Amino acid sequence: MKVTMKKDPFTVIAPTLIFCLLCVLLMGCSSKDTSTGVAQLDQNSQKITAENIPTNTANPLGPDGSLSDLSSPTENSPEQTDEEIATSFAECLRTEGMNVSDPELNADGTVNMMAFRQSLTNDPNFNFQNPRTRQSMQKCVPILQNASFAGQRSQEDEIELNDNLLEIAQCLRDAGIDAKDPDFSGGRGQVFQSMLGDLSLDRESLQEAMAQCSEAIFGNDASAGAARPPGVRGGPPGR
Numbered sequence: 001m002k003v004t005m006k007k008d009p010f011t012v013i014a015p016t017l018i019f020c021l022l023c024v025l026l027m028g029c030s031s032k033d034t035s036t037g038v039a040q041l042d043q044n045s046q047k048i049t050a051e052n053i054p055t056n057t058a059n060p061l062g063p064d065g066s067l068s069d070l071s072s073p074t075e076n077s078p079e080q081t082d083e084e085i086a087t088s089f090a091e092c093l094r095t096e097g098m099n100v101s102d103p104e105l106n107a108d109g110t111v112n113m114m115a116f117r118q119s120l121t122n123d124p125n126f127n128f129q130n131p132r133t134r135q136s137m138q139k140c141v142p143i144l145q146n147a148s149f150a151g152q153r154s155q156e157d158e159i160e161l162n163d164n165l166l167e168i169a170q171c172l173r174d175a176g177i178d179a180k181d182p183d184f185s186g187g188r189g190q191v192f193q194s195m196l197g198d199l200s201l202d203r204e205s206l207q208e209a210m211a212q213c214s215e216a217i218f219g220n221d222a223s224a225g226a227a228r229p230p231g232v233r234g235g236p237p238g239r
Contacts, residue, residue: 085147086111092143096136099123128211164217169195171213177206 080088086103093100100120104112120126127133165182172179172195183194199206 080146082111082147085144086113086116089140089143090116092140093120093136096140097132098125098136100126128215129208134207134211165191165195167217168213171217172209175205175209175213177209 083103083105090100090102098120100116100123103116106112125133162182162184169179169181178199179195180197181195182191184191186194
């Protein structure tokens with residue numbers, strides 16, 4: 001395990017085959033601690049699982065392909081550190097054929113998810129447009145269910161994240177998907193449910209639009225050039 005002293009903003013990659021899993025990876029939201037240069041863990045912050053990451057990866061969707069069955073309680077697993085969880089996630093990705101290194105640590109001992117995300121997105125085998133990648137993420141993402149590296153978010157981070165989610169919804173609508181504006185009143189775990197409702201997540205057109213919109217809006221340097229679905233506007237949604 002390599003320790004890095006870089007004081008990067010703390011980003012949880014979030015954030016695939018299922019929109020809630022994709023956003024857990026690509027989204028998360030960065031948070032900044034201006035006094036130390038590294039983000040601090042918020043013991044009261046919502047865990048990355050929320051209610052939306054299934055433990056049964058063999059059948060993560062409801063019988064109709066909707067999100068309706070993703071809120072079932074998860075089973076408790078032996079307590080692990082974020083470092084151990086992130087390392088297990090990396091090992092899972094490697095068994096799926098991805099060239100990703102074990103996560104690094106920040107100076108304060110937290111997992112440097114920004115560096116991990118960069119390592120992952122730099123791998124040519126990692127491509128959300130590839131069904132194999134989406135299947136791999138569907139298999140490996142539930143490993144993160146007990147991680148707590150959600151990072152304390154500033155008000156500016158929350159505003160930016162909410163704006164990005166509104167833009168995701170608009171992007172999906174521009175791609176022909178009947179997505180609603182997210183409802184933030186029910187907590188982060190209910191945001192995706194409010195956006196997608198009863199839409200069937202096994203529709204190929206929906207999967208492609210979700211992947212393209214998420215990469216276009218939450219993408220980093222490796223995916224900055226990702227094309228939006230046909231007809232999707234490049235600016236922020238009108239509200």
